[in-house]
Amino acid sequence: MRNRLSYPKVAIAVGATLLAVVWLAPLLWALDTSLKPEPETTRTPITWLPADPTVDAYRSVIEQGSLLRWFFNSTIVAVLVTGLTLLVSVLAAYGFSRTTFPGRRVLFGLLIAGILVPPQVLIVPLFQEMTALRLVDTYWGIVLPQVVAPVMVFVLKKFFDGISRDYEDAARVDGATRWRIVWAVMVPMSRPILVAVGIFTFIGAWNNFLWPFIVTTDPSMMTIPVGLANVQGSYGLRYAQIMASALLGGLPLLIVYALFQRHVVRGVGDAGIKG
Numbered sequence: 001m002r003n004r005l006s007y008p009k010v011a012i013a014v015g016a017t018l019l020a021v022v023w024l025a026p027l028l029w030a031l032d033t034s035l036k037p038e039p040e041t042t043r044t045p046i047t048w049l050p051a052d053p054t055v056d057a058y059r060s061v062i063e064q065g066s067l068l069r070w071f072f073n074s075t076i077v078a079v080l081v082t083g084l085t086l087l088v089s090v091l092a093a094y095g096f097s098r099t100t101f102p103g104r105r106v107l108f109g110l111l112i113a114g115i116l117v118p119p120q121v122l123i124v125p126l127f128q129e130m131t132a133l134r135l136v137d138t139y140w141g142i143v144l145p146q147v148v149a150p151v152m153v154f155v156l157k158k159f160f161d162g163i164s165r166d167y168e169d170a171a172r173v174d175g176a177t178r179w180r181i182v183w184a185v186m187v188p189m190s191r192p193i194l195v196a197v198g199i200f201t202f203i204g205a206w207n208n209f210l211w212p213f214i215v216t217t218d219p220s221m222m223t224i225p226v227g228l229a230n231v232q233g234s235y236g237l238r239y240a241q242i243m244a245s246a247l248l249g250g251l252p253l254l255i256v257y258a259l260f261q262r263h264v265v266r267g268v269g270d271a272g273i274k275g
Contacts (some may be wrong), residue, residue: 034243035056041239057240058248067248069220070227074206075252077223081205082198084147086201089197093156094182110204114150123214126152130215137218145215146205152197157192157273160186199260224249 033041034057036050061067095101096108126145127136135141163186171181187194209225216222222230228245 004050030243030247034240034247036240038238038240057238057244061245061248063240066219066222066227067245070222070224070249071141071252074223074249076139077212078202080139080143080204081146082202084143085149085152085201086194086198088147089149089152089156090182090187092143092153092192093160094186096157097160098165111150111153115154123210126211127214135215137221139216139218142212142221142223145211147209149201152201155197156190156193159190160274163189195260199256202256206253249259 032048032050033229035053035055037052037054037056040047040052083208087183092111096104096111106266130136130141130145133141135144150267167185167189169182171185176184204222208223209229212223213226213229219230228249
């Protein structure tokens, strides 16, 4: 019986190990390539470990490029997008979950339909709007079109639906306004899912390439993904520098996820249970 019960655990462990290897292999290859001298990156036969490890690629990327500026731009954009998305999503989700107003079902249906619309379809009208508002080559031009996230509103709305109304009734008895109920009752009780939504939004904003590429023409306004494309185009076949830039660009995401991994898992689990 013990042996039979252990088979599923062994299968799960083997499957998880294989998935980890598949996921880590490209990352390890990128790290290996970034530590090689440039001539060694194109040498055949291909070797896994560098014969003479060096950090020249990292030094060259930092010295020749504008990596620090791209880091600063990506940080500003990702933080603003995350904060504003959480603010808008919380208010919209609470409105759909706890209030009744004319056209509520229609608006919620449009919200669901917005999830099905590919973001690429909106590129042209959004660019025309940003041009009319003179927000091209500005942080707000990059940030504002990314703030409205129908998926996040839907997730938070389903989570709010699972919270008992007794807490709100008790707050109203104490004289709390609806605004106070949102920030003093709903938000603290929704902290795990808010952290998960915030991390997913941050990662999406950090990795977003298409919209920052479209709305920025000034090199000083480039974000990390746009800057990496520029590095690849200007450096040509300098694979070590390309890999070094990619690893440096993705390092903040690994740090953020490592710090908040427990909150992400808990938030997603609670959303599934309550939704």
